[in-house]
Amino acid sequence: MRFVDRLIATSLPVVPRPLVRHFADRYMAGETLADAVATVAALNGIGAAATVDVLGEFVHDVAQCQAMADEYVELLDAIARERLDANVSIKLSALGAEIDPQLALDHTRRVVLAAAGHGSRVRIDMEHSGLTAQTLGVYRTLREEGLDNVGIVLQAYLRRTFGDVRALADLAPSVRLVKGIYIEPPDLAYTEPALVNRNFLALLRDLVDRGWAVAVASHDDELVGEARRLADERHLQPDRFEFQLLLGVKEPLRDELIAAGHRVRIYVPYGQAWYAYSLRRLKENPSIAGYVARDVVRGLAGKR
Numbered sequence: 001m002r003f004v005d006r007l008i009a010t011s012l013p014v015v016p017r018p019l020v021r022h023f024a025d026r027y028m029a030g031e032t033l034a035d036a037v038a039t040v041a042a043l044n045g046i047g048a049a050a051t052v053d054v055l056g057e058f059v060h061d062v063a064q065c066q067a068m069a070d071e072y073v074e075l076l077d078a079i080a081r082e083r084l085d086a087n088v089s090i091k092l093s094a095l096g097a098e099i100d101p102q103l104a105l106d107h108t109r110r111v112v113l114a115a116a117g118h119g120s121r122v123r124i125d126m127e128h129s130g131l132t133a134q135t136l137g138v139y140r141t142l143r144e145e146g147l148d149n150v151g152i153v154l155q156a157y158l159r160r161t162f163g164d165v166r167a168l169a170d171l172a173p174s175v176r177l178v179k180g181i182y183i184e185p186p187d188l189a190y191t192e193p194a195l196v197n198r199n200f201l202a203l204l205r206d207l208v209d210r211g212w213a214v215a216v217a218s219h220d221d222e223l224v225g226e227a228r229r230l231a232d233e234r235h236l237q238p239d240r241f242e243f244q245l246l247l248g249v250k251e252p253l254r255d256e257l258i259a260a261g262h263r264v265r266i267y268v269p270y271g272q273a274w275y276a277y278s279l280r281r282l283k284e285n286p287s288i289a290g291y292v293a294r295d296v297v298r299g300l301a302g303k304r
């Protein structure tokens, strides 16, 4: 980890809120459902699909979890009403995973059923390693109940992930493959970037060989380049293969992938919890603090 990134990350709590908002703005749609709808409509206009995330995580209040589930149901209604090309991404810790696993399961089921009612889909984001088993358990329960409009995220940095793929083989899940954003100990996760990339590509080939639907969620040129080659070689169709990028990150790559005929989906966060979310994200992954700081400096220098 670069010293400068760590320094930026530790000084974040003293950064004035408006400044955090200044750089958070680029990475989120805004605070309201209307902001999310407008951002997704604009993305659809340039040929990108979206997956919308209501900001909030590690919620320890039962009423807030209920409010989060309500917001997702409203969001799915709005996506259908506006005929947007979008689905939703949820976090179990926002729906009660750290209060009572049953609560998180019940809220997730409600959101997945609401999506099914609109012919839409739900992706369950993957959080820190303490929630991996619970998240995959919720996924299995819902699939065994007959709900198939739900997908998971697998993290290439976790040593357990190949085992999880084998354990999920009977369900042939739709998978978003990511490196993994949380700081995990070396006994659980590869910490060397080259090893994470090697595991990412091995997992990608394995998932494609299994015929599962895969979303490659990365901005890493090496991973995106290899994924493009594989998609071309195997003639992977958009219903089985897509790229996913974060809102506001590497927009030229987004445009290039769309122009090359790939399906591209942008992760669009919105909501009032933007401040806590931004600080936590930046602290969890100081290298992001580094990108953001460099981005702000470039912005101030008028190069954006």
Ligand SMILES: Cc1cc2nc3c(=O)[nH]c(=O)nc-3n(C[C@H](O)[C@H](O)[C@H](O)COP(=O)(O)OP(=O)(O)OC[C@H]3O[C@@H](n4cnc5c(N)ncnc54)[C@H](O)[C@@H]3O)c2cc1C
Pocket (backbone or CB within 6 Å): 124, 125, 126, 127, 153, 155, 178, 179, 180, 181, 182, 217, 218, 219, 220, 221, 244, 245, 246, 249, 250, 266, 267, 288, 291, 292
């Ligand atoms: C659509 C999507 C969904 C995700 N869902 C999850 C999830 O459910 N669970 C999870 O653990 N992780 C998730 N992640 C995060 C992921 O695990 C990585 O931490 C993140 O994508 C950075 O890794 P990278 O593969 O882009 O490669 P990196 O090597 O980290 O980044 C490559 C380049 O991309 C740029 N870049 C990357 N991230 C940013 C950023 N935030 N701001 C500005 N520039 C950036 C930089 O130029 C960097 O050099 C998701 C990522 C995406 C794109």
